[in-house]
Amino acid sequence: MTPLPRHHSIFFLILRRMRAPLILLIVIMAISVLGLTLAPGVDADGNVQYLSFFHAFYFISYTATTIGFGEIPYAFSDQQRLWVTICIYLSVIGWAYTLGSVFSLLSDRNLQQAFAIQRFSGAVRRMREPFYLVCGYGETGRLVCDALDRMGHRAVVIELDESKVGEIELQGYAADVPAVDADARNPETLKFAGLTHPHCVGVIALTNDDASNLAIAIAARLLAPRLPVLCRAESQETAATMTAFGTRHVINPFQEFAEMLALALHTPAAWQLANWLTGLPGTTVERYRNPPRGHWILCGHGRFGQQMVSAMDAEQVPVTILDRDPPDDFDHRWVHGEGTSADALRQAGVLSATGIVAATRSDIDNLSIAVAARELNPSLFVILRQNQYANRALFEAYDADITVVPSEIIGHECLAILSTPLLVPFLTLLRRSNPAWCEGLYERMTARLGLAVPEVWSERINLASAPALYRRLMRGDTVTLGMLLRSPENRDEALECEVLYLERDTDDHRMGPGVDTALRAGDEILLAGRPGTRSSFALTIANEHTLNYVLTGTDLPGGWVWERMSGPRKSRPRPDLP
Secondary structure (H helix, E strand, C coil): CCCCCCCCHHHHHHHHHCHHHHHHHHHHHHHHHHHHHHCCEECCCCCEECCCHHHHHHHHHHHHHHCCCCCCCCCCCHHHHHHHHHHHHHHHHHHHHHHHHHHHHHCCHHHHHHHHHHHHHHHHHCCCCCEEEEECCCHHHHHHHHHHHHCCCEEEEEECCHHHHHHHCCCCCCCCCCEEECCCCCHHHHHHCCCCCCCEEEEEECCCCHHHHHHHHHHHHHHCCCCCEEEECCCHHHHHHHHHCCCCEEECHHHHHHHHHHHHHHCHHHHHHHHHHCCCCCCECCCCCCCCCCCEEEECCCHHHHHHHHHHHHCCCCEEEEECCCCCCCCCEEEECCCCCHHHHHHHCCCCCCEEEECCCCHHHHHHHHHHHHHHCCCCEEEEECCCHHHHHHHHHHCCCEEECHHHHHHHHHHHHHHCCCHHHHHHHHCCCCHHHHHHHHHHHHHHHCCECCEEEEEECCCCCCHHHHHHHHCCCCCEHHHHCECCCCCCCECCEEEEEEECCCCCCEECCCCCCECCCCCEEEEEECCCHHHHHHHHHHCHHHHHHHHHCCCCCCCHHHHHHHCCCCCCCCCCCC
């Protein structure tokens, strides 16, 4: 990959490539002018005349480009015409060589890269709104950029594959996405892409190479330590190194799913709730079939398979490993063979098994394993690993119980972290919560809001985002969640949303706080509700008139004239304004 050039290097690159053609043109011009001044001519009276350097240069200049405007200042002699003929052919050769060099230069990959980087760096420098630096525009990067665009956030992309960079212009994003095909491991590339830009608010490393993601994390930590960094890592060693270097969010798709599987085996309601809250907005999440406890079969003992085995061991679920290569340890029953073979599946105990995990690197093999296993045991719970997002139609046609798509797992995790940071600690605590409480919360919320993916957001009670509520609390007023969660159009109706989590600076964090919970200034709350409730709630906590109506039922006048016209309100006095 061509290194990023300095701003003035394109000019010198052009001069280096055009040096020989330009020298040849200058030499041809000089010889032509000199020869034309030495060739004798005659004037109208028959006297011998010689052209001056000015007239010779003028004639050769327009002759070299147009082949003639007439002979000046007198008709040429035979000697002058012979010399002009020679000059014409010399200039044709010179211009042909020069134009060939220009076309070759314009098609040069280095110059095109230099122009592209120059345009890219200029677009980044001109950005005046917050943006995320996304490194890698594969399946995961595309999902993250789509989500950022829907959320109204800008993005800048670095991608090594030029063809993928060209796809960005075809996506139809609401805002332009500056992109460049370059190596994100190069710190200079990251700086040109806006790593040290004052409006850069985060770095997202999503390449399919752990070493590249680690290099990006280290560069971001050293060059811009204030920025949050989200990194993809598929190996435990790389994830540990990233964490040691201060990377805030390390996302391992295999580990994330393994933890979710362990949660599904331990607390199915919590698993259902997590899937419902982290689904894509605008979709409907059906109730999944809960993974059964019993004997499981794992086909493919790679990195993903090892995570699955660890999750099942944590829940004390017996598992048989079916693979061509023996595992590092023999603590589990191991069968040598291919998962696509019916004989190997029978040997692994598929007839009495409750579930199977097809975890190989090949999508075709995984589908073949699932089909062969279901033919032998139709009641099997099937977990399929989908490696390529392009094969989505095949996996949807098979209709497995769970399809593991690493790019979607990372995309959903990034979306949760970027859009609602408070959702991450809530899900962490959810995995350790009482199963009965999780089931009650899930049943209550889905009965009230339906199975459509709710809108999940967080609000901090401070002067910036909730000025009206913050002022009331600072005056000493008591406001509970039940008092606040009312419709601003009709306070007799409750908002169709619920508070999932309350975080306080005093570490007094609460899961599912009750409606009688009194709020404090500085609290941050996580809410989930139907689309549209977020704007209603934001209006309530930000507008003094709306908040007063929701809390007391009194409509405050909007100005001095309306206050005088409305007269005194003895029954429901207006609270003092700050």
